[in-house]
Structures are given as C-alpha cells and as structure tokens.
Amino acid sequence: MKALVTGGAGFIGSHLVEYLVAQAIEVVVVDNLSMGKLDNIKQSDNVKLYIEDVRNESFMQALLQREKFDYIYFLAAVASVADSIERPCETHEINQNAVLNMLEFIRTAKLPIKQFLFTSSAAVYGNLPELPKNEDARVSPLSPYAIDKYATERYVLAYGELYQLPTVCVRFFNVYGPRQNPSSPYSGVISILTDCLRQGRVFTMYGDGLQTRDFVYIKDVIQALWLITQKSTHHQVFNIANGRELTLAHIIKTYEKITGRDLKITPMAGRLGEVKRSVASVGKLTKLGYATNWSLKQGLTQYWKGAQCETS
Numbered sequence: 001m002k003a004l005v006t007g008g009a010g011f012i013g014s015h016l017v018e019y020l021v022a023q024a025i026e027v028v029v030v031d032n033l034s035m036g037k038l039d040n041i042k043q044s045d046n047v048k049l050y051i052e053d054v055r056n057e058s059f060m061q062a063l064l065q066r067e068k069f070d071y072i073y074f075l076a077a078v079a080s081v082a083d084s085i086e087r088p089c090e091t092h093e094i095n096q097n098a099v100l101n102m103l104e105f106i107r108t109a110k111l112p113i114k115q116f117l118f119t120s121s122a123a124v125y126g127n128l129p130e131l132p133k134n135e136d137a138r139v140s141p142l143s144p145y146a147i148d149k150y151a152t153e154r155y156v157l158a159y160g161e162l163y164q165l166p167t168v169c170v171r172f173f174n175v176y177g178p179r180q181n182p183s184s185p186y187s188g189v190i191s192i193l194t195d196c197l198r199q200g201r202v203f204t205m206y207g208d209g210l211q212t213r214d215f216v217y218i219k220d221v222i223q224a225l226w227l228i229t230q231k232s233t234h235h236q237v238f239n240i241a242n243g244r245e246l247t248l249a250h251i252i253k254t255y256e257k258i259t260g261r262d263l264k265i266t267p268m269a270g271r272l273g274e275v276k277r278s279v280a281s282v283g284k285l286t287k288l289g290y291a292t293n294w295s296l297k298q299g300l301t302q303y304w305k306g307a308q309c310e311t312s
Helices: 011-022 057-067 083-088 088-108 146-163 191-197 218-230 248-259 296-311
Strands: 001-005 027-029 047-051 071-074 115-121 169-173 174-176 201-204 216-218 239-241 264-267
Touching: 001 057, 011 027, 011 071, 011 218, 011 264, 011 296, 027 057, 057 088, 057 201, 057 248, 071 088, 083 146, 088 115, 088 146, 115 146, 115 218, 169 218, 174 191, 191 201, 191 248, 191 264, 216 218, 216 296, 218 239, 248 296
Parallel strands: 001 027, 001 071, 027 047, 071 115, 115 169, 169 239, 174 216, 201 264
Antiparallel strands: none
C-alpha cells in the first residue's frame, strides 16, 4: 500500500505519516515547509519527502501518475482565518484550486485510488446557534478560509458521486498535541498557551475567555483518520472532535493546575471572523468504532511533559 500526504511535515500531517508507516504503508510527503518542519518527519525507508508546493500542477500530476497511490490525504492548507482575510486570493489557490486540480487529474487520468480524504474545518459552521454541530447542520462560513473549506468539500463529494471516485471529507475541530509550532501565525491556542507558560511570556487573550471550542488530542484524530480510511465511508463528511464544549477560561485554569504556574494575560478585543461557540456531535464517527481516549487533562498533561523535555 502507498499513501500521499500533502502537508505531511506539518503538525497533524507528520503524526499521520508516522502512524501510516507503523501500518507498513509506504508514504510520500509533499510539503513546501511554509508551516511544516523537516524535523517532524522521522527518517524511514518507507517515507519519501518532496519539498514542493501543491499548486505546482505539473509536479503533482507527474507524481500522481508515477506513484499510483492507494490513499491520498489532502492536509496542505493555509490554516489561518486571519491570513485568509489578509490574502484571500492566494489562500484560495491553496485551499481550493489545488484540491480541484488534483481531483480533475485523478478523474481524467483514471487513476485507481482507494480513498481521497480532504481535511476541512469546523469553521464552516460559523456562529449559527444550533449546538452541538452535526454533519448535516446548517453552515455559515464567516471568512475566506471557511468559505474555501466548505466549497472544496462540495467539490470533493460531487466529484466522488459524479465520477465514481472514492472521496470523503473530515471537519477538524480544535486539534492539539506535540509538534504544534507556537511561533507560527497558524498555531493553535493550546500551543501558544504552552509556550507562554513555559517561557513566562504574556498571553494575549482575544475576547472575554468565554468563547468555546471542542479540543481533541492528536492521537484521537489519527485514530479517526485511520478508521475513516479503512471503512466504507465514500461521499460522506465526518466531524473529528472530542464532543465536549469548553471555554478558553476553563482551558487556562486546567493548564495552570497541571503546570503549577500562573499565566500572565493581556486582554484584547475579539478578532474579526472568529466563532463564539463551537462543539461537535461525534455520533456519526462513533458508529465507525471511534472512541476518544484522551481527556483534556490527560492530553494537556502529556503535552506539557513533551514541552518540558524539549526545554531540557
């Protein structure tokens, strides 16, 4: 078996690569290292890394034709709401057009793939009041990032149904764990909190701290991706989350107890385009056999241990 992971040197992608290798799958990674890091990819005879941009059509088409992948995991993206507002056209090229171009080549070249998995985002749900968010809930994308993710989902599913391609989409909620880069503008809030607690830096809190998110530990995310790959899940959308709604204030208090440190906070006004409340229904994923194995306390404890090891 052979898999392509675009964005495979990034946070989630590198964990997926590591897991796939453990399943004796040969993995090809394409990453331009705009967010990913070479250190995230462990040396292995079963991993081949190309430092390349997914927008390079001729390269991607030659790679697809040559390698004949069984599984394709499309994780490459500009994953920042703020960046998509600042650079909507450029982020659109990565977050939508690169995916569409790949699907079109797979269709026209009649490549025999087993699964094309596109990674979308909980951002597509926006600020609509219905909670928890299930996969059939109304959507209200509030930023170019969220708009691209939702529109690309529709392309992925439509290509699957119209051209008999094995496609599936997942919507990540707030994933956290080792290898998140706190210095990146795309970084998740927990990686930033970790860095502030470790370095004694001031944390800039946008909003009142009562905004809620559904935080899911990286190992549960990889479990979900593998389940979806192995099951008959074509032409569907799945939430990948924990299923619990937690405020940022609660996250901070929990992390302070785990670390035994007090966080210095500077309050700021909320950011444009950000969602106030978010929590997922994971019932559809649970029916595949998914079960969250990492509570917030367990995940944060493990994350902090890893951060301390990096420091020492």
